Amino acid sequence: MSQQGYVATPPYSQSQPGIGLSPPHYGHYGDPSHAGSPPGMMKPAGPLGAAAPGGMLPQGPSPPGPQQFGQNGAHAQGHPPQRFPGPPPVNSGAPSYAPYSPSTQSSYPSPASTASVTQMASQLNAMHINSYGSGMAPPGQGPPGPPSAPLFQGLPRPPQPSIMQPGSQVLPPPPTALNGPGASPLPPSTHRQDGLPGPAPLNAQYQPPPLPGQTLGTGYSPQQGSYGPQMAGGQLSYPGGFPGGPAQLAGPPQLQKKLDPDSIPSPIQVIENDRATRGGQVYATNSRGQVPPLVTTDCVIQDQGNASPRYIRCTTYCFPCTSDMAKQAQIPLAAVIKPFATIPSNETPLYLVNHGENGPVRCNRCKAYMCPFMQFIEGGRRYQCGFCNCVNDVPPFYFQHLDHIGRRLDHYEKPELSLGSYEYVATLDYCRKNKPPNPPAFIFMIDVSYSNIKNGLVKLICEELKTVLEKLPKEEQEETSAIRVGFITYNKVLHFFNVKSNLAQPQMMVVTDVGEVFVPLLDGFLVNYQESQSVIHNLLDQIPEMFADSNENETVFAPVIQAGMEALKAADCPGKLFIFHSSLPTAEAPGKLKNRDDKKLINTDKEKILFQPQTNVYDSLAKDCVAHGCCVTLFLFPSQYVDVASLGLVPQLTGGTLYKYNNFQMHMDSQQFLNDLRNDIEKKIGFDAIMRIRTSTGFRATDFFGGIFMNNTTDVEMAAIDCDKAVTVEFKHDDKLAEDSGALIQCAVLYTTIGGQRRLRIHNLSLNCSSQLADLYKSCETDALINFFAKSAFKAVLHQPLKVIREILVNQTAHMLACYRKNCASPSAASQLILPDSMKVLPVYMNCLLKNCVLLSRPEISTDERAYQRQLVMTMGVADSQLFFYPQLLPIHTLDVKSTALPTAIRCSESRLSEEGIFLLANGLNMFLWLGVSSPPELIQGIFNVPSFAHINTDMTTLPEVGNPYSQTLRMIISIIQQKRPYSMKLTIVKQREQPEMVFRQFLVEDKGLYGGSSYVDFLCCVHKEICQLLN
């Protein structure tokens, strides 16, 4: 295995003394100790298991009809990667550029640096604008084109580079006849200071400078210059043939031109194109290595042998055959796995397989579970494992004859033979202490210190609990929830409550020794809600009164978690703590925190300290919680610094969720909080989970990011995992991969259901392998790439200077694109920027990541907010990270009240707004309704029921229910956007030219950032320059 220096290895993989987030034993790509580890020995999954209540569960699925699965069998159906003679052999000669060293190569204008101004200016001078698609390879030159798209059985394909169009081409040569005169002038260099500190007007549009004459290209129509709907490869046509040789494309270096934002790749256009070609259709997962529709495209997914993209998405669906090739391209090989993803009601839920006492059938050597990648041989008596190639005997109970093509006769009757995803009932071997688990418990823990009582929060929580406890999650076949509930209140001491059903009044027990918390009662603490309903309601009525006269300001925090965990431990069940907390825990107790928010650390090598917990108490607490299946969800109501980096650690590592409501005000924020609370209590969740990723030979999982804890290099432990949480897994080669066998991944999650049953959830995915770089680039998914880059960078934030991380991201972006340019694109002028079709919008998304407040070292953004966003992103799935980094911006004034379709989104730039317009922006955490000063009065009347712009009250956080189509449609759009998102978005009304507009503008991510961070255009120039350097 030779993995040194691969991709972002240098800095990210440095040994990090553990604060728990990155135990030193993983994340080391070059660590030889990994090389010998077998590809998948499941640790005797620890104490795990549930008797298989066979009678309760359907014995296998109703078999999908053969006609439906006619083309099934991923291992047999993989399309061989297509070859084409064009590109130079990938292994011929050394990589064209040396491994980068971030500190010397990057010229990405970090907010703290001013050195890049001249570089930028000269770069721009050297850059040449061209129409999109110019510089196409003359026929017969260059690679005979990327392979034709594999056959996808009638599925629509996203635009693929073709012979004529090896990729999107932007920013190329001078604005000449190619784009029409003056179409794309570069900006004056004086405006080129993006990323420099200091606010800049957001609407800094570059003035078109006068254009000197240009060498004319050949007959391009002016329209080609815009990156409009023509973007889809197949739709482009180039009247007049192709431009001449590269020389023609170069312009005078002193030329200064403006880059037309319309000429650079548009995320909206990419999203809309995918919707147009693949939206509303059935996507069947029957082919190996097929690239799914984008996360933003609605379609119906049909499992035909590979896991749905709702469960697993990959950065690329074609892995390079060798690690040399992987190093050359520097494209991260990763999967974003959301094992409990919500499946829409029109798709088939997972089948449950029950082999009774026999348990799941597994490979003897690598312990992989029976799946479509197992090949039955010898008349069905044995099978060869697709992961380790071991030949296993088929257990007698599982024997079945083969048909004339070697497939078992029961192929379509067994989900584990024909589907990508399914569940197994686990046997007692998979249970802790070999006995069935108890159903989980929920413990509600309320901070009753002075401020929470005074502002009414405690009363609000208690009132709401009475309602939401009615909605505890339950198994579909059950009438009531098996989940038991318990209640604790606290300030600097803890109060446990006995709510046993036979009591007339709840009883309180106070624990004052917070140094060593014990659980003062067992019987009566965790109860069935239905049975104890009246005592519980009695308690919830009393709690606000009980502490009404308390003046206690100090709180503890770690002992609260400890108490909840001990209670679950004592009850021998997994569970979830719901903690409602407001302040920095300064009371004398373990985990006591001091205010250490130090802005002076920003932009220094010590900035990482702000993201680390200030004591190791929380780290070891998290470890204990995971060991006992205790998930912690934290609702924070801070009015000042509370040290989110410390308080949020346990929630993050235990698969819980952190919610934060700054300066919580009852009338403004309670709706958002209550929505979050309801959603969190009701959501689907698995407890006490261990995830294991198995891979076919030649590669393996090396690094994991998410709400997880790892005690060794392979077992991903999770106190709980819910439907919104994703784990991102990075893969590395340890040998060559074969094109014919592909790359297989099996994700197995052993967990306890909300009903207390032990199960295994299996997801299988088969990817292609190729020795052609073009295949790799063709199969990339930018949304998944950004998810990976965000998580790896946000993990690195704990250990690395931010400047280094930003440089790595820029460098790696440039490397990936330069490699494509060098090896896959047609020959053309060096000054052209050529992007692979699958990565057209990688630069704009990467720039959004770089501008996120976590990576942007700016004192204007609170330390807690940065720590909060860092934590959120670490567990995001691809759809959530896509929306988070590139918000959805909808022109509301264009909405058609007769249609249920959302208006087409527009790009996140101030230049796209208009005074006459009303726009809705959402990023998954926040939602804004921006009103232009000249908004149409009928719309204002329709939405707000007031006569004019001036009458609109911007204090509201929900829109009034006005009985007209505008109001109804807009409120419906808001609820559609909110659906399926893990966090309730608070609506803020923003009027143009009023102060709160500043907040809104931060989300116009294509513009220069308020607090630094390049505009998209400038970043693209920067990346282009890096690429040119690499190619030279």
Ligand SMILES: [Zn+2]
């Ligand atoms: Zn095996």
